[in-house]
Amino acid sequence: MAERNYIFDTIRSVFRSFGYSQIETPAMENLSTLLGKYGEEGDKLLFRILNSGDAFAGVDESKPLVSQICEKGLRYDLTVPFARYVVQHRDEISFPFKRFQMQPVWRADRPQKGRYREFYQCDVDVIGSKSQLCELELVQIVDEVYRRLGINVLVKINNRKVLSGLAEICGAPDKVVDITVAIDKLDKIGLDAVKAEMLEKGLSAEAVALLEPVLTLSGSNAEKIAVMRGLMSSSEIGLKGLDELEELFGFIADAGISTPCEIDLSLARGLNYYTGAIFEVKALDWEIGSISGGGRYDNLTGIFGLADMSGVGISFGADRIYDVLKGLDKFPAGLGSASRLLFANMGETAYVLPIASALRAAGASVEIYPDVSKLKKQFDYADRKGIPFLSVCGETEAASGQVQIKNLATGEQVSFSKDDLPGILAFIGEN
């Protein structure tokens, strides 16, 4: 929980520094909003909520029961509720609307290791502008979030229009997915096998020959764009995609982003709904799937009756980010321990209480053991809670106005005057 708060607090403060506002939507949505948005499999994974009151009153037994007794379901992701929210509040929202959302979602998956029925998603989107500055902003956010978290990443960028352009010049506009999948296999199976697979999928020999320069694309992002521009001069949509990529990389250079960003034509995530940029973020020093991803969608709110509302968003995978930080040992020390200092309880409450209050007022996290128990038990409590400093103030200390503090890790013990708050704060590392 402390670790998740650390990740979310970091992400949240970056989002805010770019002017994004946090919103929350209710856990329950109408099933009519949710059904049909996640495919057949997704519909099965929706949690349905029994209508309150007598759910079975007036049920027509000759018709399917479930849709009669359940009107609401738990949200399955943050995207569909966001689209519903934008459409519903269209008149109050100032567009471009920059929002983020960090809330749990629910899926009726069989519980298994690493897969939970309730888990958090963390989405940031800007909706209502087609400017590539929005794409840039998401790349800037990724750059800053992972810089603050101490994770080295690579941002892979693709563009759906470029993929459409490639399919178009191959004379196979319906084969976008096949082409992307084939490109994706290049590293694993090699050029010849990829070409064979493309032929197998029904691409012509001319088309495969045309695509060869794309398959073997190398060099800088600008060089890659130049090669493709030569190839795609006949495809309007392809050229539009290349313009977008070029503008975005220009902005990335202008903004001085230090995270490496590269064009990767094999990026196919969300190919069904993304219409422009596609992003994926990989951790460089830890083997794991993508830790963030997203893209531009031109028609998110269309299904709810608000057309022509282009947006672009990215999602941070909190669970995977947790795994990377854990694996690389990059969580700041002491996150888990709620307090820095435990005052053992020797019965000298009147002496200890004001000292503890003064330390808290100075910003320290301090607790007093509630019971006058054996010292061993109080030590154990500090140890199990990971409280790094312990103070035992008995009659002697109370009489002399002293505070003994022990660093439980090193065993170092120092005596302070009870009024020497700066000294105590420095010793327990809360200055």
Next chain:
Amino acid sequence: MAERNYIFDTIRSVFRSFGYSQIETPAMENLSTLLGKYGEEGDKLLFRILNSGDAFAGVDESKPLVSQICEKGLRYDLTVPFARYVVQHRDEISFPFKRFQMQPVWRADRPQKGRYREFYQCDVDVIGSKSQLCELELVQIVDEVYRRLGINVLVKINNRKVLSGLAEICGAPDKVVDITVAIDKLDKIGLDAVKAEMLEKGLSAEAVALLEPVLTLSGSNAEKIAVMRGLMSSSEIGLKGLDELEELFGFIADAGISTPCEIDLSLARGLNYYTGAIFEVKALDWEIGSISGGGRYDNLTGIFGLADMSGVGISFGADRIYDVLKGLDKFPAGLGSASRLLFANMGETAYVLPIASALRAAGASVEIYPDVSKLKKQFDYADRKGIPFLSVCGETEAASGQVQIKNLATGEQVSFSKDDLPGILAFIGEN
């Protein structure tokens, strides 16, 4: 949302300074955990979740359907899931266990003004110690939370054992509630009417005469305790309650709490399950019900098979705190606006991007309007989002290395060198 975050962030940081850890429990609990814990009315208000898969497979139609097709429900409060959590994790938890929880709960109430089907609760508890230092800590937390929020409050304190003692000396141990209700009416209906009501409820004339000094109790907390001590010398439980009250007020004095705390025997909240201290917090400058409340319960986890686990907790009413802050106009200015400064987009992106990045790196919230739109539209955007400063950097500024910034509230406009970050930060109030 920004306002709620402000309230929760404030409360959270106080909780942490006393060594409380945040936990979260899943939204869904087994209905067997929830049912029967909130009375008959509560059971009706539980949201039930349809079993996933084919919920109707194997259903025995001769038996009640709902319990066969729904095994889970949404949590109704934070207390019962917390008790379940403590019992389930008893072997991993270090007692005394100091935890807080800020999560939504769901109730199938008919939606109406001020009553939502999903709302947040914010509970802090320490479980596994009978020390009155735990009660003190909650009073300290209340004191500090409302000091930080700028709300003047009164903490009312009662003790269930004292009420039991009063009923005992009246020879009517079953009339605790009647006595408390009568005391509560004193201000409204006067002494004689209260005495008449007590007789009506079946108390003897001797009992009512005995209670009269309690009804007219006045003076300091110590004086009130002294009067009751004289009265209750024959009631063991009553004396125990007075000892607890006396110890708590001693600690309150030792800790130097400035918030007024007073004994109020009419406090009856949660009389069914509280066994010791009972708390209620009233806002002094705003007419509203209690904004925090809680007490000690000796048997919270008993229903789940873990006996003799005494705890004490308090709940912060986020919605009412919101109302008080709103009513007293005590929210800090600028909470709602995500950014301090908007750079209008005049197409000089290469010039503006690094300046915006530098300001963000210095801690400011800054955004750039994504589209090169009419200035009026960009102004309106800043206005509607409550962004207080606007910068228009066109060709002239880019050529001269200047940044013009306008305070949208005062109209004041100042020109800075683009490298004068401290000057810009001070002007937009982010230094």
